[in-house]
Amino acid sequence: MRTVRGWFQDTAGGLPARFWYLWTGTLINRLGSFVLVFLAIYLTQERGFSASQAGLVIGLWGVGGAVGTTIGGTLADRWGRRPTLFTAQLGGAVMMLALGLARPLWAVALGALLLGAFAEAARPAFGAMMIDVVPEKDRLRAFSLNYWAINLGFASAAVLAGFAAQAGYLLLFIIDAATTLVTALIIFTRVGETRRARPVSKGAAAPTGALRTILADRVFLGFVALNLFAALIFLQHISMLPIAMGDSGLSPATYGTVIALNGVLIVVGQLFVPRLIRGRSRSHVLALAxxxxxxxxGLTAFAEAAWFYGLTVLIWTLGEMLQSPSNATLIAELSPGELRGRYQGVFSLSWQIAGAAAPILGGLIREHAGNSTLWVGCAILGGAMAVAHLISGPARERRAVALRSVATPTEPVTVIEPPAPQAAEAAAISPAEPAHAN
Structure with a gap:
């Protein structure tokens, strides 16, 4: 019992109360993330759109997301984390309902475009807020816990969405919008603004030169490029993997069961990852991932039976579990405080680009070079990325150390809006209580 209590304290104890509000918002939001799971089925079966029309709508969602994450990152730094996040999530809730009520193709397409923009505009602000409220020494644990909540909520949503859809697809949109709004209210009322106004020192980048600063940051852009390649591999699981399993004579239901192993493994094992990788070289961890x-x-090239496909999912999920918290802590340390939102936005943009490119590239390779070439190519790319992480890792760590030294307070720092008193927050939600880590 003492060992369990010690493990729990080591995993979830001592984190700021405001982190737990963010964590709770993540879980609630993901529990209601119904629409994306069933969007393709909804568009083709309920609305009667063709496969190409459904693809256009989903693609516009991605285009909107690319625009939204860029704008959201800028606003998070200039306007503030809290107003940006609240506005984006409020707009997302409204557009979610509008998309559920839309009927003509043009209205559905416009709704998807705007929904993608609002939904993704919230990500950089949320990421910057998470970095703001969690001390550097606790970020690995905090990001792992948040990633665990994301997967627990999303896995549960996939099951709950099936029951909700039986009562009508509009209910999916209503619940999704409601959970988004609840999340916005929790963060807006309980977390407060976290952005700090820092005096601009001589030689520091002014806000107007933020884009120029990012484009000149070769260490950061190299890390973003590596994440783009990782995303191109990873996103094949929702584009080419179901097609490959179909060619093996396996049903969509079997694909759903196999891919669910990803969420199950993360929910069961992610909380143990921080202790496993703590103190180890991040470059080595990312290379291994x-x-x-x-x-x-790569092993998917040899899979035919469901159990073999399941084995491949379990293997690459282990890589995902190692990569995610290491990525999150590293991007936090590579982001200058005054440009944190915009750095988060550029990093998120790599996922948006991969979301649009992965199915296209995967389809072209599969069509012209064959299924095996696609998966073996993923293995080769993964090996090349491992080498790149080992080579570029020392430069990233030097940059992180340099930014930490600059961020060390040597002069007064003005807080734009003071946080709520710690005593009141601790009374409202205690991070030491087991309920917050469920």
């Missing part, structure tokens, strides 16, 4: 991910997807 890339290699394991590549091997997992």
């Amino acid at each position: 890339a290699l394991v991910t590549g091997v997992g997807f």
Whole structure:
């Protein structure tokens, strides 16, 4: 019992109360993330659109997301985390309902475009807020816990959405909008603004030169490029993997069961990852993650039976579990405080680009070079990324150390809006209580 209590304290204890409000918002939001799970089925079966029309709508969602994450990152730094996040989530809730009520193709397409923009505009602000409220020494644990909540909520949503859809697809949109709004209210009322106004020192980048600063940051852009390649591999699981399993004579239901192993493994094992990788070289962890991910997807070339596909999912999920918290802590340390939102936005943009490119590239390779070439190519790319992480890792760590030294307070720092008293927050939600880590 004492060992369990010690593990729990080591995993979830001592984190700021405001982190737990963010964590709770993440879980609630993901529990209601119904629409994206069933959007393709809704568009083709309920609305009667063709496969190409459904693809256009989903693609416009991605285009909107690319625009939204860029704007959201800028606003998070200039306007503030809280107003940006609240506005984006409020707009997302409204557009979610509008999309559910839309009927003509043009209205559905416009709704998807705007919904993608609002939904993704919230991500940089949320990421910056998470970095703001969690001390550097606790970020690995905090990001792992938040990632765990994301997967627990999303896995539960996939099951709950099936029951909700039986009562009518509009209910999916209503619940999704409601949970988004609840999340916005929790963060707006309980977390407060976290952005700090820092005096601009001589030689520091002014806000108007933020884009120029990011484009000149070769260490950061190299890290973003590596994440783009990782995303191109990873997103094959929702584009080419179901097609490959179909060619093996397996049903969509079997694909759903196999891919559910990803969420189950993360929910069961992610909380143990921080202790496993703590104190280890992040470059080595990220290299291992890339290699394991590549091997997992590469083995898909030899899969025919459901159990073999399930094995490949378990392998690349292990790589994902190693990569996610290491990525999150590293991007936090590579982001200058005054440009944190915009750095988060550029990093998120790599996922948006991969979301649009992965199915296109995967389809072209599969069509012209064959199924095996696609998956073996993923393995080769994963190996190349592992080498790239080992080579570029020392430069990233030097940059992180340099930014930490600059961020060390040597002069007064003005807080734009003071946070709520810690005593009141601790009374409202205690991070030491087991209920907050469920």
